[in-house]
Amino acid sequence: MAGRPEILFPLFAGLETLEGVGPKTAQTLAALDIARPRDLILTLPYSGIDRRKRSTVKGADLPGVVTVEVTVGRHQPPSRRGGPYRITVEDAEISFQLVFFNGRDTYLTKVLPTGARRVVSGKVELFDGLAQMVHPDHILPPEEAGEIPDFEPVYPLTAGITQRVMAKAVAGALTRVPDLPEWIDPAQKTRAGWPDWKEAVATAHHPLTIGELSPSHPARERLAYDEFMAHQLTLGLARAKLRRGKGRVSVGTGDLQAKVRAALPYSPTAAQRRAIEEIATDMARPQKMNRLLQGDVGAGKTLVALMALLVAVEAGGQGVMMAPTEILARQHLEGLRPLAETAGVRIELLTGRDKGAVRREKLTALASGEIQILVGTHAVFQKDVDFADLRLAIVDEQHRFGVRQRLELGKKGVAVDVLVMTATPIPRSLALAQYGDMDVSVLDEKPPGRKPIKTALVNMGRMDEVVEHLRNAIVEGRQAYWVCPLVEESEAVDLSSAEERFKRLRASLGDGRVGLVHGQMPPEQKDAAMAAFQRGETSVLVSTTVIEVGVDVPNASIMVIERAEHFGLAQLHQLRGRVGRGEAASTCLLMYQAPLSEGGQRRLDTMRETEDGFRIAEVDLEMRGVGDLIGTAQSGLPKFRVGDLEAQAALMAVAQTDARKLLGDDPELVTERGRAARVLLWLMGQDEAIRLIGVG
Template sequence: MRPSLLDPLFAPITSLEGVGPKVATMIEKVVPADLGDRSARVGDLLFVLPHSVIDRRNRPGIALAAEGAIVTLEVRIDRHQPPPRGNRSVPYRVYAHDDTGEIALTFFHAHAAYLEKQMPVGEHVVVSGRMEWFNGRPSMVHPDHIAPLSDAASLPLVEPVYPLTAGLSGKVLRRAIGQALGRLPELPDWLDPTVAKKHSFPAFAAALERLHDPSDPIDLSPEGAAWRRLAYDEFLAGQLSLALTRTHVRRLSGRPLKGDGRIEDAIRKALPYSLTGSQEFALAEINADLAEPERMLRLLQGDVGSGKTVVALLAMARAVEAGGQAALMAPTEILARQHLATITPLAERAGLKVAILTGREKGRERSATLAGLEDGSIDMVVGTHALFQEPVKFRDLVLAVVDEQHRFGVHQRLAITAKGDAPDMLVMTATPIPRTLVLTAFGDMDVSRLTEKPAGRRPIRTVTLPLDRLDELIGRISDAVAEGQKVYWICPLVEESEEIKLTSAEDRFAILKQEFGDIVGLVHGRMKGAEKDEAMRAFKEGETKILVATTVIEVGVDVPDATIMVIEHAERFGLAQLHQLRGRVGRGDKPSSCVLLYKDPLGETAKKRLSVMRDTEDGFLISEEDLKLRGEGELLGTRQSGTPGFQVARIEFHADLLEVARDDARLILARDPDLQTERGQALRVLLYLFGRDEAVRLLRAG
């Protein structure tokens, strides 16, 4: 049960004064919590943090106030000048002065009686707002604050500025947040006193108070003690919930999977090459995990083309040797079919039966696959998330391999868990993830890294080219195609959009088709599955030599004789994505190149991004740079996918706290696995505060 102490924070925001359904909908747009299908609660408002402040301590006097500056002035009211009767387009002006000069306070669509009451002639008042100068005359349009001199002390001197959305005013949001802070109950402290002391963390309530009511702009720095305290709380909640998931998942005891090695040997013999040192090392780690009675939860990180699929296949072979079935799940159909094409010939040489299951298999074919999985005649199955939907039953699923994990959240991991008798799990990703993010998204897993490229892979030469040299590029491509080379041409959009002036895939396809004729193909996300497969087949078999595509081809598409990758408007892509796309070439034995086409002028970040791409092919290095340039939410794509994006923490500022939180979480659970002690109970409150309710449920289920 949620502690009743938290009830005030779990009330809907419509229980706050001045927040009706319409305002609530607008506030929900600025709440950083992942609301999913629930409405915003009072507690969510605590974490809507200001992004900057208005400093009203600037009091220069009228004549010395700079254009556009926010200033506070003490003035005497001289006269009111209402607009001519019947002409509402002329503003209402109130003239006032101080020792340095005169100013017009300007109001559109004003209520005269209200203004006369606020600013009686002869009265001294304090006004605060943005200065504007017209023809040498100072003016302030709609001052933010007006108060009699006697109430000047009530003006907020340093005022927080919050993220807003259309229709939501700062005043309304500030009032709602103020009420939420007022409802914050006295909470037990969940911090380890030594951690709190070492980092000079203020108390939880004091940290919130300082951020929402700053007395100096420095109070709002993400590197200040108040923000760091809340970031640590959020990390601790996340690490605790991952550690609980891990404990729970391991407790659903797996079983030791030991094989005799004959299937693995048969597959190794069928391989046209031998494994790299890091593939052998990763495989040894995986096999050691499989042999243990606890469940395996392992992340296999490897750059594009480092040979993850083969490692996964050999692990799946071990599972089949032990008498069970294995499943490989990919995020897209293109990728699932490609894995099938890689795995089937090798598996069949070892006498295994492999099937595919995506949303596209229908009728008899689908029924036969479902029957084969249920009676155990199918040893391995490759598919999309269709594999883990209700009607699919396995005779004995012992190993689930999930490719490109960041596309699937922790919840999907748990859904897979439910399919077999707690199958071992191997998760693969070609998105090189910086160490800090591995901790946040995969803190519940052990990690293996593939750091070498397979033998025979050639480095890829990367060049940057401005769009105005396009003709030159087309000439060079014409020569390359004549020599039998194949080209990917990536565009950021499917069709031209009004707002963004970019060449879309469809336009580029039309232009290149005029130049090269029928050897140009097109593939994008809006095509039907069968059309995409047909376009990929034609390119693979050489019927087309130039494939114009959107980023659908980013993950895992394998055409070994494609040697040129053109990325149009490269400045619009993130580093990780550029790196993924570049990895589609350089898969054969011929030298390959990647051309990053950009539109001048380039912003600072875009320049930096393109130069990183030119300088290195090391995916892990690229991912660290990407993190610096973009922040964590973008990197994991979490803004869309519901994996752990953060409400308060900013990886780029708070990464050092992440390891501390992980160690703290592991230590707590080692000492108090059911969170029953006094600190354990306080930590339950923390888990609820940061929306980690599932973790508390696991405590009960455990």
């Protein structure tokens, strides 16, 4: 693949090559993540100032910016050192003062000679009924007043950069904007009413009204779309590369699946049936599957995973399911084993704890194909682990598994189909940005038999009632989680809050009834406390937030979350999902310390109103914004300069459809529009994507 197209060279030159940008300014701009003229072009004004000329300050909306022609009157130099320098001026109706601090007489008498006409523009305020303009932004002779725009764009700044410097740098960059070939689908462009790229750039930088600063203005929307399109093309190319990797055709007979279905106490939901079908169809294709299974807490992902693994086994191969921790791997095993055994399939667990003869025996059974389904931690990828015929890898996505890791998994040299499972409902816009290279199956209904969880908000002042409620529940043989907040960042304080609660509950409920889990414990102790709770030896488990996500205790039907206002929505939703897994009606008590902040109140109200994880994720996104929601540092999410993932989710969806269609019609990007798309990829700095076209 050739290097950057020549038409873009001027946009990728050094900043110092722009008029009015010296080495020092260039260095300062780096703080705004601006290193090339192209970055300036994509740094749009976020606000604007109305500088239309008025005949008089009288009747203007003060304090506010006024642009007016005046006759310069008397100069009053400061009476004391450091005092203000005042110049009286007169417009068509009234006189007012221009005020300068540290003003130099020689300069001011030169720029504003008494008796001259000048156009001044700046913020006017009233002091003791007298209008004053402190440090005008513009002072020009009337014949040059055309230089002041009617509506002046306001750019984001950093220390050491003024609006004037920024405006000048941008103006320099704009002189370099070339006419670029069109990469947007013509029908889409017409439908949306978008301008050409060059015109969009010009319009976005020269807004004429405040309305033109809105993300939905055609010029801005187009530029946001360009970023999304480049991102989706990159994901699409990564996806195509994964798919070009020859997969295995795995066609199930349906026999084993039928045995499992017959053994189920209920029939699968429509969502489960749809997901199973989508996965089976993918596995039967000669390309590698790369699918995300997204399901809310308790949506029945385990059954879908098992059916997928059975397709691999029916086709004469093996399947593997990976979990991030040993306790979760064991739990997957417990969930899958009874059903796998009804189908007569051998399923085993492999973790780092397997040593010596036991480990050797498992590896032999795996290499010979006797073990048909393997469940494990990342230990399943160690060098000495050989499969007879591995066809499907399911990754339980508690460890964030980005595009890069997905490509890595493919590099194992095994042509396996990959299914990534996540229990975190992700709003559609983020799913598109983060998993745009994958096909997505969504489980959006709960299996029958899952009872709704009753959620109540309880003031911390009613602690005694809550403990009393627990005492009665324990007598009835029920179990409860009690989660203590991470109040401080320091482990020590959390520890004391959890230990304190543990001691007090033990005192009220009896010594042997209460267990404790916290972050400072060695893993063995943690596992032991969890196991005792799972076996029902303890009735209440006190913990900091380390209740391993996904640990299943069907008999636990009460979840108490202390100081719930300290938790994020996603966390509260995950914690609540630990109960409601068995026969008993479940409750979740959100204990809060009054008074609640507005955000705290909204989070707790949302929890009380809905159990729908996708709805909760949308509210979470509205409240926190994209960066926080996934911790931008490790999210693998791109940073967009113009596009706004939250406000423009629908645009991202259009970009995905368009990018996929373009790559479907022109996988090598060699048609006229394909070549234009290459220019877009270079423009957006997606060099990685360009390499993906190069390496076939």
